[in-house]
Amino acid sequence: MLPALPQGAEVENHLPSPPSPLLELRGLSKRFGAVQALDGFGLDVQPGEFVTVVGPSGCGKSTLFNIVAGLDEPDAGGILRFKGRGCHAKELLGQVSFMPQRDLLLPWRNVVDNAILANEIEGANRREARAKALSMLPEFGLTGFEKQYPHQLSGGMRQRVALMRTFLFERELMLLDEPFGALDALTRSMMQRWLLDVWQRHRRTILFITHDVDEAIFLGDRVVVMTARPGAVKLMREVNLPRPRAPELLTSPEFTAIKREVLDAIEEEAMKSFISSTAAAP
Numbered sequence: 694m695l696p697a698l699p700q701g702a703e704v705e706n707h708l709p710s711p712p713s714p715l716l717e718l719r720g721l722s723k724r725f726g727a728v729q730a731l732d733g734f735g736l737d738v739q740p741g742e743f744v745t746v747v748g749p750s751g752c753g754k755s756t757l758f759n760i761v762a763g764l765d766e767p768d769a770g771g772i773l774r775f776k777g778r779g780c781h782a783k784e785l786l787g788q789v790s791f792m793p794q795r796d797l798l799l800p801w802r803n804v805v806d807n808a809i810l811a812n813e814i815e816g817a818n819r820r821e822a823r824a825k826a827l828s829m830l831p832e833f834g835l836t837g838f839e840k841q842y843p844h845q846l847s848g849g850m851r852q853r854v855a856l857m858r859t860f861l862f863e864r865e866l867m868l869l870d871e872p873f874g875a876l877d878a879l880t881r882s883m884m885q886r887w888l889l890d891v892w893q894r895h896r897r898t899i900l901f902i903t904h905d906v907d908e909a910i911f912l913g914d915r916v917v918v919m920t921a922r923p924g925a926v927k928l929m930r931e932v933n934l935p936r937p938r939a940p941e942l943l944t945s946p947e948f949t950a951i952k953r954e955v956l957d958a959i960e961e962e963a964m965k966s967f968i969s970s971t972a973a974a975p
């Protein structure tokens with residue numbers, strides 16, 4: 694005869710199980726010749742989460758994104774799972790939307806045709822894709838600029854076209870590699886609030902690289918601080934600040950406390966990276 698279930702066991706079985714991560718990375722490493730770019734990087738990203746990644750220059754952030762975007766394979770031994778299924782990086786190609794570190798707008802294409810590039814490559818109907826892009830122009834602050842070419846746009850507008858392209862390529866996971874890197878402080882802070890607004894409406898999952906600690910905390914549900922190269926996780930910090938977030942948050946004691954912790958971790962790693970680069974110099 695089977696032993697009786699302990700009291701409460703049945704109830705426990707009916708509890709909703711926690712959502713499984715959209716993306717799971719375990720022990721990811723990547724070597725380029727003599728350079729070990731990543732070494733044992735691990736991260737889980739939940740559906741709908743906004744995770745920001747900071748770390749010293751050259752610590753492997755873009756390498757990590759290239760792997761998750763399916764453009765590069767990690768070295769053997771690491772685990773990559775997407776939607777609960779183990780996979781090779783190359784299987785992720787086309788499954789995630791990716792805004793690389795440079796905006797990569799094609800100078801001979803106007804705003805709309807640049808925005809639909811990924812959809813076109815995917816074989817989408819051009820007319821339908823254009824109509825969708827046109828309908829999104831107001832949300833991306835580009836109304837009336839559909840026929841302009843990249844050289845006729847400001848830096849902030851170019852970034853918005855690149856972001857619109859990433860949003861138009863509708864995938865659950867978006868990778869944004871320093872999307873606001875080239876912007877002045879004022880435009881940048883406007884873009885941050887705008888991105889949070891768009892993210893809250895579209896409910897995508899975002900992995901976002903930045904060098905700006907304020908930006909990482911202001912935007913993120915979690916901040917990942919990477920070690921100096923070879924890149925691994927130095928610190929994983931929850932950002933338990935309420936949303937929607939307003940600029941006043943940046944001067945609140947809660948924000949400052951998180952910033953101190955993140956800055957300490959980064960400074961330690963930036964120092965290591967500086968020392969090893971000067972030691973390597975002839």
Ligand SMILES: Nc1ncnc2c1ncn2[C@@H]1O[C@H](COP(=O)(O)OP(=O)(O)OP(=O)(O)O)[C@@H](O)[C@H]1O
Nearest residue numbers: 725728730749750751752753754755756757794922
């Ligand atoms: N395709 C490649 N071939 C050879 N080395 C590479 C390649 N891609 C990256 N690296 C090297 O790997 C290391 C990590 O580069 P990566 O671009 O990932 O850094 P990063 O953290 O994005 O830096 P940054 O903050 O400056 O953008 C660097 O030393 C870089 O030179």
Ligand SMILES: [Mg+2]
Nearest residue numbers: 754755756794
């Ligand atoms: Mg980079």
